[in-house]
Amino acid sequence: MNTTPGTRWDVIVVGAGAGGMSTAIFAARNGARVLVIDAAPEEGGALHLATGQLSAAGTRLQRSKGIEDTPESHLADIVRISKDTADRELVWLAVSNAAATIDWLLDDLAMPVLPEHPVRGQNHEHYSQDRYYWGPDLGRSILAAVRAPFRELIDSGAVTARFGTEVVGLVQDPEAQGGRVTGVVTADGEEHHGTNVVLATGGYNADPALFEKMNGVPAYADASYRFARGAGHRLGVDAGGYTRNHDLYLCSFGSVLEHDDFPAPVLCRPVxxxxxxxxxxxxxxxEGRRFVAEDEPSVDVREHALLRQTDLRRYIVFDGRMLREAPPMIPGWSADDVRAHAGRHPMFHVADDLRTLAASAGIDPDNLVATVEEYNANRDGEDPLGRRFRPLPLAEAPFYAIRVQGMSITSTAGLAVDAGLRVVRPDGTAVPGLYALGELLGSGAFMGNSFCGGMLATPAMTFGRLLGTGILSW
Ligand SMILES: Cc1cc2nc3c(=O)[nH]c(=O)nc-3n(C[C@H](O)[C@H](O)[C@H](O)COP(=O)(O)OP(=O)(O)OC[C@H]3O[C@@H](n4cnc5c(N)ncnc54)[C@H](O)[C@@H]3O)c2cc1C
Structure with missing residues (x-):
């Protein structure tokens, strides 16, 4: 049954996150009849939670600050940071069109960014140029900006939106044009028909089983949008497409989780x-061994080192004097806050000697004792891992260990598309009528096995803009 009898939509957008809203806005402005369907009660998707860091080269803001930058340089940085493991074709499509997306957000939609922006980097490996922007309200700054025209189009009738409605299937005509997708099926059994279906359903981090299947590691953290359940991956594969970049998983250098029952919420993020x-x-x-120089300047090197460790896990080990004298390690936490958690929270351990500490924390005791002895003995000489900053020995009881879990809040593997964002089969042919964009394409496509700042949210909106305006072939 079609809920809108007689209506054949030009574009059906599944998902109203950064990518889906942008697609709908530009398609409707281009004269298309647009239906947007979202499983959540409201639009925004991961923008409700995201840090909202964006990156683009050649923007008006950069020019106004005298920063000369090019998409070629942006691409070269991503090739450098990812060691050429990203999809150059999709990255180029994203970065060569990213400036217009940022200009749209900052100028047309008046999204505020922090006064010192753009900057070269934060959290992730730095770019070679200042091309990194975000708003005071993080992802919600983007959401507030994009939501305004999206809502206007809904209010004016140019876009029809169904919230709280899950798309569970695609209508596909096996006889027509090689299995053309002609619509979607929602959980209530209704069908909606259209010429083009755009999957913009985001990632799969809220489905722990799918996360482990896709990435080969457990979904340790519960820190992603709850509707990011891999629906688009399933729909695309059922229609003949496939997923790729499963081997590009990378964890962050980690957060402290609330508990051991994975996926667990994040308690805090030590600096x-x-x-x-x-x-x-x-x-x-x-195993109780150091595995990277703690002051290694490259976050990418630190992350890849953690990726090679058992259970993607590390422990921050320190003593009473370090806790007293070092600057706070956890934003917003005092030394007393750490003391209050030690021995009480499952991730915070304390003991009067290293052996007891190791036993409590699940670290190999002999190795931990040997590691600390070696660290203390070498402090004035050459560190085996090349660490330079070693202000204090670990010598004064009590001793502490905080367990930190490497994790990922975004999805690495993604649905395969061609440069026209058409969902493709393993033989390279397109599934007619079916498009995909946003995090559904996977971080591996845009960043390879690294994290490159702003390279999920910006491409999501950029690809939505391109599809919506018809720059890419429908
Ligand atoms: C904590 C956090 C921090 C982040 N920080 C950054 C950052 O700083 N920079 C950056 O570039 N990226 C960041 N990201 C990632 C970025 O925010 C997302 O990749 C991007 O917003 C995804 O946009 P999207 O439109 O592809 O998907 P989403 O925003 O996930 O939207 C998908 C929409 O589809 C809907 N949906 C899902 N399944 C169905 C279904 N079956 N039927 C109907 N609707 C469905 C969902 O409800 C959702 O509204 C972060 C993510 C998180 C979680």
């Missing part, structure tokens, strides 16, 4: 960036 706070502590793995 590990030497540019923000030099590490006074040491980091060890489950």
């Amino acid at each position: 590990h960036w030497p540019e923000m706070r030099m590490p006074w502590e040491i980091y060890v793995n489950v």
Whole structure:
């Protein structure tokens, strides 16, 4: 049954996050009859939670600040940071059109960004140029900006939206044009028919089983949008498409989780960036060994080192004097807050000697004792891992260990598309009438096995704009 008898939509957009809203806005302005369907009660998707860091080269804001930058340089940075593991074709499509997206957000939609922006980087490996922007309200700054025209189009009738409605299937005509997709089926059994269906359903991080199947590691953290359940991946594969970049998973350098029952919420995020706070502590793995110089300047090197450790887990180990004298390690936490958690929270351990500490935390005791002895003995000489900043030995009881979990809040693997954002089959042919964009394409496509700042939210909106305006072939 068609809920809108007689209506054949030009574009049906599944998902109203950054990518879906942008698609709908530009398609409707281009004269298309647009239906947007979202499982959530309101639009926004991951923007409700995201840090909202954006990146683009050649923007008006950059020019107004005298910053000369090019998409070629942006691409070269992504190739450098990802060691050429990203999809150059999709990255180029994203970065060569990203400036217009930022100009739209900042100028047309008056999205505020922090006064010192653009900057070169934060959290992730730095770019070679200042091309990194975000708003004071993080992802919600983007949401507020994009939601305004989206809502106007709904109010004016140019876009029809169904919220709280889950798309569970695609209507596909096996006889027509190689299995053309002609509509969608919603959970209530209704069908909606259209010429083009755009999947913009985001990632799969809220489905732990799918996360593990896609990435080969457990979904340790519960920190993603709850409707990011991989619907588009399933719909696209059922229609003949396939997923790719499963081997490009990378974890962050980690957060402290609330508990061991995965996926668990994030309790706090100790600072590990030497540019923000030099590490006074040491980091060890489950085996009780250090595995990277704690003051290694490249976050990418630190993340890849953690990726090789058992259970993607590290422990921050320190002593009473470090806790007293070092600057705070956890934003917003005092030394007393750490003491209050130690021995009471499952991730915070304390003991009067290293062996007892190791037993409590699940670290190999012999190795931990040997590691600390070696660290203390070498402090004035050459560190085996090349660490330079070593202000104090670990010598004064009590000793502490905080367990930190490497994790990912975004989805690495994604649905395969061609440069026209058409969902493609393993033989490279397109599934007619079916498009995909946003995080559904996977971070691996845009960042390879690295994290490149702003390279999910910006491409999501950029591809929505391109599809909506018909720059890419419908
Ligand atoms: C904590 C956090 C921080 C982040 N920080 C950054 C950052 O700083 N920079 C950056 O570039 N990226 C960041 N990201 C990622 C970025 O926010 C997302 O990749 C991007 O917003 C995804 O947009 P999207 O439109 O592809 O998907 P989403 O925003 O996930 O939207 C998908 C929409 O589809 C809907 N949906 C899902 N399944 C169905 C279904 N079956 N039927 C109907 N609707 C469905 C969902 O309800 C949702 O509204 C972050 C993500 C998180 C979680």
